[in-house]
Amino acid sequence: MLLFKPSLLTLALAAAGASISAYAADDVTNTATADENIEVVKVTGIRRSLQESQSLKMSSSSIVEAISAEDIGKLPDVSIAESLARLPGVAAQRLDGRANVISIRGLGPDFTTATLNGREQTSVNDNRGVEFDQYPSELLNRVVVYKTPDASVMAQAIGGTVDMQTISPLTHGEQTFAVSLRGEMNDLGALNSGSDDKGYRGSVSYIDQFADDTIGIALGYSRMVSPNQEERWQAWGYPELDYNSDNPFVLGGAKPFVRSSELERDGFLGVIEFAPNDFFKSTVDIFYTKFFDDQRLRGIEIPGQWGAGWGNSGITALETQDGLVTKGIINDAAVVVRNDVNTRDAESLSVGWNNKFQVNNNWAVEADIAMSKSDRTDLGMESYSGTGRGNGNGAVDQLGFEYDGDGSYHFSHNLDYSDPNVIKLGGPFSWGNPVGPDSQDGFINKPEIEDDLKSVKLAAEYIFDEGAVRSVEFGVNYTEREKTKQDNGFYLTLKDYPDMQTVPDAYLLAPTSLDFFGMGNMLSYDSLAFYNDGNYTETNADTVDLSRATNSWQVAEDVTTAFVKANVDSELFDLPLSGNIGLQAVMTDQSSNGTVASVDSGTVVKTPRTASDSYTEWLPSLNLGLEVADGQMLRFAAARTLTRARMDKMNANANFSYNANPSDGVNWSGGAGNPELRPWLARQYDLSYENYFSDQGYFAVAVFYKDLENYVYDQRSEFNFGEIFPEVGGNPIGLVTQPQNGEGGYVQGVEASFSLDFGLFADVLSGFGTVMSASYNDSEVKETSDSDPTTLPGLSEKTFNATVYYENSGFEARVSSRYRSEFLGEVTAISLSRVNVNVAAETVVDAQVGYDFSESGIDALYGLSVLFQVNNLTNEPFTSYTGDDARHVRDYQNYGRNFMLGANYKF
Structure with missing residues (x-):
């Protein structure tokens, strides 16, 4: 179906190769043929990708952004997340040097839904947000970001919906075999032994x-x-010197280290299409990925101002600048030498079967069944060593420190931290007593995640012979989703406890250099092999740690969505008008199995708990596009949208303490999840103008406003403990801190994007071009009308993207830059928990050059192309900080540059 009348530009775009996947939503049109009098020039590479993306954006009834493959198995970037981060209004957060999760229009990963061929995907993390580096870019044909919903899109979200699409072999229409191979190298070198x-x-x-x-x-x-x-500099925090508010802030402690990791990822795609005639089409698609990340982290943890209770005798300030001690000495310092290991073993499987049948000229029906499944097992091991067991024992050092101005500190030292006769296995600080005094010699986390989603969709469309309403679509979609987290954690104690132990020669490795922050070499050993060989005694943390006992949970959802949508194709003031108006009724049943835990005589006592809730929400939507001139669209959209609450906050867990004689009359208090948590809801309004002035050039500007009806806050709430412990008398109503739906606010912004082929101006500039975009976001969200505004996770006030390219006669060169202003990000904290931190602004630059021998005239090399890429060309660090002072750096991560050299061959 055509969403506005096809101009010559539209037909040229289609002829240039902008074929649309059969999986795309019906509002993205596939114009299969052009008028015979139009001259068709086949384009490839960067320009092909830009033309197809422009066609997708132009032909959609919703406001969308799109990325298309330059060729089979070749999206513009090395990962989906990096490609998405170049789109207007989209920003990515880096993890371990690679783009990982995204924010759309200032709303973080919690507000984004990811689909594959239109079907919602499970995730390998604790929540719903999909980690896009899980999906190999080589197996995807295009990605469409829906910024405005319509009633036929089942997986809506307030931020947007990211639909990853695989290729349609029948639409592709020719036999193709393509292979690619690239070598990769990091310029920091191998920082850890064995890496x-x-x-x-x-x-x-x-x-x-x-x-x-x-x-x-x-x-x-x-x-x-x-x-x-x-190379990572990590700080504990910044208390006042001598704990006096009149004194300057000083380093509370530090945990710098070097990390070496190797990520292995295997992906498989299979698509089978059967179309025996023009009336029936059946498609089965399978997408599987397996992901294993092995990280070795070695460093020295240094208590600073907060370490006075662990043996040092305080800090001597030597220089202070603007309220921060920038140079000083940590007196009589003891440290802990860390040899840690993190591994993540994850896999995802998506299977779908879609059937479409054109009954007659008026009726069409569709049936779709699908499943998505993700599993993840982590291992996070900490192994401690030092000069003596427990606080105040063993050799100490005089550690000088100085702030270097870029977010990290440089130290000086006297001890040799690589000497196995000085640094021995065992806990140098009194951090825990699992089997006796000072008996915590390490810790190991082994969380497991399982996420299963099944869906069935039945839909029909009736096409009218005439009238302003071209067709009506209606149907029902049913999904079942269950997510389980099993959080396993164990204290580690040497079997030789209470003695410290010299590292056996069998596990010793070459020392690791910590020269990047001045601590020289440190003792390195294979801690995982030492653990696997049975040298530690394990103590289950949930038997002694109340918070650990309530970290495991199971959450289930059954969602039925009924929808109806009218597609409009008419005129307004003699101008073509197209779009849709629709309504969804979303009926949800949600439940959770969890644990209620308390401490009795030093032992954690656990009681099972199950809780549930149900609700119905009505979601109207409107998308209209007016073609005000040839190739110029004015779009307006309005909708009520929802994003389901975080699954890790919907659990039925609670931990509590009981006071028989409270002063305030409340016997019970604690913390809890909330299985009755409702979704975030918003009314959103969008207006955009798009001017397509060539087959590879457009200008677009859009404004949006999202009226958030509610937001989720941690609040003190009444909790009926009598339902769990009916045998206990007294007042059963207690107070717990748990997530609740509170007041909302707004998010608003403006976006502009621009694509230009310089060949429009002069033949000598043919092949040169640029793509640019910028956005500005603003928000105000309050828990109550009298409270201070809440900072929204993922909201960067400003983003800017620019790509300059040259492609002609087989030669290709491109430099891309993406800027993101500071934002509130989510990172990993102690025991693999997640916390929000302030992330500093960053500019990431990538570059690539290549040559396609198909343009060389050498028949033997036809189909061969070579490519050289540099990611993070300017070696941009990732920096997070605490509070409002950017010098209070929490985390400073230096990743280096990644170089890739490879070849692609297609025939």
């Missing part, structure tokens, strides 16, 4: 059609072994 700074990534794709083009298949496989190195 590697070199890796590779490769892929192979096969597409074909059989039985007179009634059967099509697409098969793809990708593998990546990617090294990553990091």
Whole structure:
């Protein structure tokens, strides 16, 4: 169906290769042929990608952004998240040097839904937000970001919906075999013993059609072994010197380290299409990824001002600048030498079966069934060593420190921290007593996540023979989702406790250099092998730690969505008008199984708890596009949208303490999850103007306003403990801190994007071009009308993206830059928990050059292309800080540059 009348520009775009996936929503049109009198020039590479993305944006009834593959198995960037981060209004947060999760229009990953071929995806983390580096870019054909919803999009979200689309082999229409291979290297080198700074990534794709083009298949496989190195400065915090508010702030403590990791990812794609005639089409698609990340982290943890209770005799301030001690000495300092290991083993599987049947000229029906499944097992191990067991024992050092101005500190020292006769296995601080005094010699986390989602959709469309309403679509979608987290954690104690132990020669490794912050070499050993060989005694943390006992949970949702949508194709003031108006009724049943825990005589006592709730929300939507001139669209959209609450906050867990004789009359108090938590809701309004002035050039500007009806806050709430412990008398109503739906606010912003082929101005500039975008976001969200505004996670006030490219006669060069102003991000904290921190502004620059031998005239090399890429060209660090002073750095991460050299071959 056409959403506005096809101009010559529209037809040219389609002829240039802008074919739309059969999986895309019905509002993204596939114009299959052009008028024969239009001259068609086939384009490839960057320009092909830009033209197809522009066609997707132009032909949609919603306000969308799109990314299209330059060729089979070749999206513009090395990851989906990095490509998404170049789109207007979209920003990415980096994890271990790579783009990982995204924010859309100032709303963080919690407010974004990810789909594959239109079907909602599970996630490998504690929540719903999809980590996009899980999806190999080589196996995806395009990605469409829906900024405004319509009633036929089942997985809506307040921020937006990201639909990743695989290729349609029948639409592709020709036999294709493509293979690619790239070598990869990190310029920081191998920072840890046993690590590697070199890796590779490769892929192979096969597409074909059989039985007179009634059967099509697409098969793809990708593998990546990617090294990553990091020098990280991490601070505990910044208390006042001598704990006096009149004194300057000073370093509370530090945990700097180097990290070496190797990420292995395998991906498989399979698509089978069957279209025996013009009336029926059946498609089965399978997408599988397996993801293993092995990280070795080695460093020295240094108590500063907060370490006075652990043996040091305080800090001597030597220099102070603007209320911060920038140079000083930590007197009689004891440290802990850390040899840590983090691994993540995750896999995701998505399977879908879609059937479309054109009954007659008026009726069409569709049936779709799908499943998505994700599993993850982590291991996070901490291994401690030092000069003596417990506080105040062992050799100490005089540690000088000086702030270097870029977010980290440089130290001086006297002890040799690489000497195994000085640094021995065992806990140098009194951090825990699992089996006796000062018996915590390490800790190991082993959380497990399982996420399962099943869906069934039945829909129909009636097409009118005439009238302003072109067709009406209606149907129902049913999903079942269950997510489980099992949080396992164990204190580690040496079997030789209470003695410290010299590291056996079998586990010793070459020392690790910590010269980047001045501490020289440190003792390094294979801590995981030492653990696996049975040298530690384990104590289950949930038997002694109340918060750990309520970290495991199970959350389930059954959601039925009924929808109806009228597609409009008419005129207004003699101008073509298209779009849709629709309504969804979303009926939800949610439940959780959890644990209520308390401490009795030093032992955690656990009681099972189950809780549930149900609700219905009505979500109207409107999308209208007015073609005010040839190639110029004015769009307006309005909708009520929802984003479901975080699953890790919907659990039925509670921990509490009981006071038989309270002064305030409240016997029970504690903390809890909330299985009755309702979704975030918003009314949103969008207005955009889009001017498509060439087949590879457009200008667009959009404004939006999201009226948040509510927001989720941690609040003190009444909790009926009598329902759990009916045998206990007295007042059963207690007070717990738990997430609750509170007051809302607004998010608003403006976006502008621009794409230009310089060849429009002069032939000599042919092949040169640029793509630019910028956005500005603002928000005000309050818990109550009298409270201070809440900072929204993921909201950057300003983002800017720019790409300059050249592509001609087979040569290709591109430099891309993305800027994101400071924002509130979510990072990993102690025991793999998640916390929000302030993330500093950053500018990430990538570059690539290449040559396609298909343009060389050498027949033997036809189909071969070579490529050289540099990611993080300017070596931009990732920096987070606490409070309002950017010098109070929490985390300063230096990743180095990644270089890739490779080749692609297609025939």
